[in-house]
Amino acid sequence: MLPLAAQAxxxxxxxxxxxxxxxxxxxxxQKDCVNKDCVNKDCVNDDVxxxxxxxxxxxxxxxxxxxSQAAKTQSPAGAADLCVHELENFLATRVLDKxxxxxEEGVFKMAEAKAHLHFMGIGGIGMSALARxxxxxGYQVSGCDQSESQEVAALRAEGIEIAIGHHPAHLDSVDWLxxxxxxxxxxxxxxxxxxxxxxxxxxRIELLAELFNLRKSxxxxxxxxKSTTTGMTAQIFRHSDSSASLLIGAHLPAIASNVYxxxxxxxxxxxxxxxxxxxxxxxxxxxxTNLEADHIAGPYQERRNYHASFEDLLAIxxxxxxxxxxxxxCVDWAILKELAQGHPHAVSYGKxxxxxxxxxxxxxxxxxSSFNFYYPLAKEPIRVExxxxxxxxxxxxxxxxxxxxxxxxxxxxxxxxxxSFQGVGRRFEKKGVFKGALIVDDYAHHPTEIRATLxxxxxxxxxxxxxxxPHRYVRTAQLWPEIAEAASxxxxxxxxDIYGSNESPIEGISSALIVDKLKKLGAEVSYHSLDSAAAYxxxxxxxxxxxxxxxxxDVWKVSQTILAAKFEELGS
Amino acid sequence: xxxVTHLKALDHLKLSEAKAQAAKQVPxxxxxxxxxxxxxRERLGLPLNALITFVMGxxxxxxxxxxxxxxxxxxxxxxxxxxxxxxxxxxxxxxxYHSSGKVWEVGLKEYLSQDSSYADYRVEGYVDSVLAWSAAxxxxxxxxxxxxxxxSRCTPDHVTLSSxx
Numbered sequence: 122m123l124p125l126a127a128q129a130x131x132x133x134x135x136x137x138x139x140x141x142x143x144x145x146x147x148x149x150x151q152k153d154c155v156n157k158d159c160v161n162k163d164c165v166n167d168d169v170x171x172x173x174x175x176x177x178x179x180x181x182x183x184x185x186x187x188x189s190q191a192a193k194t195q196s197p198a199g200a201a202d203l204c205v206h207e208l209e210n211f212l213a214t215r216v217l218d219k220x221x222x223x224x225e226e227g228v229f230k231m232a233e234a235k236a237h238l239h240f241m242g243i244g245g246i247g248m249s250a251l252a253r254x255x256x257x258x259g260y261q262v263s264g265c266d267q268s269e270s271q272e273v274a275a276l277r278a279e280g281i282e283i284a285i286g287h288h289p290a291h292l293d294s295v296d297w298l299x300x301x302x303x304x305x306x307x308x309x310x311x312x313x314x315x316x317x318x319x320x321x322x323x324x325r326i327e328l329l330a331e332l333f334n335l336r337k338s339x340x341x342x343x344x345x346x347k348s349t350t351t352g353m354t355a356q357i358f359r360h361s362d363s364s365a366s367l368l369i370g371a372h373l374p375a376i377a378s379n380v381y382x383x384x385x386x387x388x389x390x391x392x393x394x395x396x397x398x399x400x401x402x403x404x405x406x407x408x409x410t411n412l413e414a415d416h417i418a419g420p421y422q423e424r425r426n427y428h429a430s431f432e433d434l435l436a437i438x439x440x441x442x443x444x445x446x447x448x449x450x451c452v453d454w455a456i457l458k459e460l461a462q463g464h465p466h467a468v469s470y471g472k473x474x475x476x477x478x479x480x481x482x483x484x485x486x487x488x489x490s491s492f493n494f495y496y497p498l499a500k501e502p503i504r505v506e507x508x509x510x511x512x513x514x515x516x517x518x519x520x521x522x523x524x525x526x527x528x529x530x531x532x533x534x535x536x537x538x539x540x541s542f543q544g545v546g547r548r549f550e551k552k553g554v555f556k557g558a559l560i561v562d563d564y565a566h567h568p569t570e571i572r573a574t575l576x577x578x579x580x581x582x583x584x585x586x587x588x589x590x591p592h593r594y595v596r597t598a599q600l601w602p603e604i605a606e607a608a609s610x611x612x613x614x615x616x617x618d619i620y621g622s623n624e625s626p627i628e629g630i631s632s633a634l635i636v637d638k639l640k641k642l643g644a645e646v647s648y649h650s651l652d653s654a655a656a657y658x659x660x661x662x663x664x665x666x667x668x669x670x671x672x673x674x675d676v677w678k679v680s681q682t683i684l685a686a687k688f689e690e691l692g693s
Numbered sequence: 694x695x696x697v698t699h700l701k702a703l704d705h706l707k708l709s710e711a712k713a714q715a716a717k718q719v720p721x722x723x724x725x726x727x728x729x730x731x732x733x734r735e736r737l738g739l740p741l742n743a744l745i746t747f748v749m750g751x752x753x754x755x756x757x758x759x760x761x762x763x764x765x766x767x768x769x770x771x772x773x774x775x776x777x778x779x780x781x782x783x784x785x786x787x788x789x790y791h792s793s794g795k796v797w798e799v800g801l802k803e804y805l806s807q808d809s810s811y812a813d814y815r816v817e818g819y820v821d822s823v824l825a826w827s828a829a830x831x832x833x834x835x836x837x838x839x840x841x842x843x844x845s846r847c848t849p850d851h852v853t854l855s856s857x858x
Contacts, residue, residue: 122833122834122835122836122840122844123754123757123758123761123833123834123835123836124835124836125754125757125835125836125837133835133836133837134836136836136837136838136841137836137841139841140836140841140844140845145844145845146844148836151757154757154761167760167761167764169761169764169765169768172761172762172765172833173765173768173769173772176746176765176769176831176833177769177772179830179831180744180769180773180787180831185830185831192844192845193845195845196842196845198725199725200719200720200721200722200723200725200842201722201725203719203720204719204722207719
C-alpha cells in the first residue's frame with residue numbers, strides 16, 4: 122500500500138498501518154519513494170527501492186498466504202446486510218420506545234377505550250384544535266370556558282358540548298381532564314375536584330406531545346410566520362397526500378378549520394413558543410423560522426404566556442430543537458445558527474448563499490411574489506410562484522418547500538400546491554372592497570410583523586391606512602417605540618387602545634405613547650375607539666385606499682363594521 | 694445513517710454523548726463478490742499459469758502509482774532474471790494488471806510500449822473490480838476507505854491456486 126499523503130489528517134497512512142500491524146500487507150510511504158538528493162521541485166527522480174523490497178517479499182508464496190490469512194480475519198463480509206440489519210433494529214426500537222412511553226402514561230389505554238376527554242379552556246385556538254382532533258378520532262369530547270366566543274359557538278355547532286364557567290360538576294363521567302398552563306382562581310375548584318376524583322389529567326402541551334409521538338411530526342415554530350409556514354406546509358401535504366393531519370393556530374381556508382384529522386403517518390403542527398411546555402415535543406422535523414424577544418416578561422410580573430427572560434426562551438428552544446431528528450432553521454438569523462450548532466442533523470434555508478436550501482432571485486410584486494428555490498444536488502432551481510405577497514411569505518414558502526424535500530415529496534408538485542395558497546386567516550386577509558377601497562385584516566402585532574405587513578401593503582401602490590391595536594400591556598411597555606416606528610410606514614395611522622388579553626394594566630403604559638411617538642416621526646396619526654375608527658373611515662374612505670386592521674385582538678371588528686355598512690347600503 | 698464509533702469521527706460529527714454511546718460500528722459496505730480465480734482470469738484474458746499483481750491507483754492517487762510502479766517492476770524483473778540464471782529453476786511469469794485511470798491510459802500505454810521489458814505489463818483505464826480482485830495474487834494500492842475492506846476480501850484460495858498451477 123502506498124498511502125496518499127495529501128488526504129485529510131494523512132488518514133490513508135493510518136489505514137495502511139493498521140493493515141500492516143495485522144500482517145495483512147506492507148506500507149511504503151510516498152516520502153520514502155523520492156530521491157532525497159533531488160532538490161529541484163520539478164525534478165522527477167523516484168526511488169523505487171522500498172517498493173521493490175516490499176513487492177519482492179510477496180513474490181514468496183508463504184508470505185502471501187500468511188498475509189491473506191491475516192486479512193481474512195478482518196473481512197467485512199456481509200457489511201451491507203449488517204447495515205440494513207442495524208437500521209431496521211434502530212427503527213424498530215424507536216417505534217417501541219414510543220409505544221412504551223405512551224403505555225406508561227396511560228394515553229395508549231385511553232386510545233383503546235376511546236375515553237371521555239374534557240377540555241378546560243376549550244375556546245383557545247390551541248385547545249379547540251386538539252378537541253376537534255380527538256372528536257374526529259372517535260373520543261367523547263366536552264369542554265368548558267370562561268366566556269362565550271366565536272370559537273365556542275363554532276365548536277358547539279360541530280356537536281361538542283360546552284359549558285360556560287368552571288365547575289366540579291363538569292367532571293361527571295370524564296376520564297381525562299385536559300387543561301392549559303394557566304390555573305387561576307376561577308378554575309382552581311374544578312382542578313382540585315379532578316384531583317380528588319383521581320382523574321388523570323394532562324396539560325394541553327402534554328397531550329400534543331403524545332400526538333407528536335404517534336405520528337411522523339413536523340413541528341413548526343418561531344416568533345413570526347409559524348402559522349403561515351404551517352399552512353403552506355399543510356397545503357403541500359394535502360396536495361400530495363390527503364391523509365396527513367394538521368394542527369394550526371389559525372384558520373386555514375382550505376380546510377375551513379384549524380385542524381384536520383387524517384389517518385396518514387404525517388402530522389404538520391404549529392408549535393406556539395409562548396407556552397414553555399413546548400420543549401416536551403419530540404418532532405421528526407422541527408422548523409424554526411426566526412427568533413426574537415417576544416413573550417418575555419422581563420421585570421414585569423405577568424407570567425401567563427411569558428418567559429422570564431430571553432435566555433429562558435432560548436434554552437427551551439434548544440431543548441425543543443435537540444429533541445428533533447432533523448432541525449430545519451432559517452440561516453439568515455444569526456441566533457438560529459447558534460441554535461443549530463451541535464445538532465447532529467441541522468439543515469438550513471434562507472437568502473444567504475450558505476443555506477442548504479437557498480432562496481434566490483426574489484421578485485416581490487404588488488399582487489404576487491416569486492423566487493428560485495435551490496435544493497441540494499439540484500442542477501437547476503425551481504421557480505416558485507406565490508399568490509401571497511411580501512418577502513416574509515417567500516421565507517415561509519422556502520421553509521415549507523424544504524420540509525417537502527426532506528420528506529421526499531415531489532418538489533414540482535409542492536411548488537404547484539403553493540401557487541394556489543391564499544394565506545391563513547387574519548394574515549393579510551382580504552375581507553372585501555368598499556367604495557373601491559381594499560379592506561384587509563392582519564394579525565401583525567410585533568414590530569417585525571407590522572413592518573413586513575405594511576411593506577407588502579405599500580407595494581400595492583394604494584394609500585395605506587392602518588388601524589393599529591397594540592396587543593398586551595407588557596409587550597407595549599417593552600416595544601412601543603419600535604411599534605410606532607414600524608407603523609409609521611403607513612400613510613395614515615389610527616391607534617386604538619391596548620388590547621389587554623386578560624393582563625392587568627401597567628401604570629403609564631397606554632396607546633398615547635405610540636400616538637406621541639408617531640407624531641414626533643411626522644406621521645398622520647389619530648387616536649380612536651373601535652367605533653370612532655369605523656365611523657371616521659366610513660366618512661373618509663376613497664377608492665385608492667387600502668384599509669388594514671393590525672393586531673391580535675379584536676381590531677378586525679373595524680373592517681367588519683365597514684363591510685357591514687356596504688351591505689346595508691346594498692339593502693337600502 | 695451509518696453509525697460510527699471512532700472517537701474522532703464522533704467528535705467530527707458532533708454527536709451528543711448519549712448518541713455516541715448508542716452508536717454501533719459496522720464494516721464499510723463494498724462490492725464483495727469474488728469469483729473463481731480461473732474464471733476471472735479467463736474473462737480478463739490473463740493466463741492461469743502466472744503470478745498477477747493488480748495495481749489500482751484510485752482517483753486522485755493514480756498519477757504517482759502510474760509513474761512509480763512500472764519503474765519498480767523493471768527492477769524486479771531484472772532481479773528475477775538474474776535469479777533464473779543463477780538457480781536455473783522454473784519461475785512463474787509475473788504479470789501486472791494496472792488500472793491507470795481513463796485519462797492516463799493512452800499515455801502510459803505509449804510510454805511502456807517503448808520498452809520490451811514491459812511485455813507482460815498490461816494497462817487498462819478502468820477495470821471491473823470484482824474480476825480484478827478475483828484474478829490477483831498481489832495488489833498494489835492506495836489506502837483509502839474503500840480499498841482497505843476490498844483488500845481484506847482476498848481469500849487464501851486465490852494464492853494457493855496460482856502457485857499450484
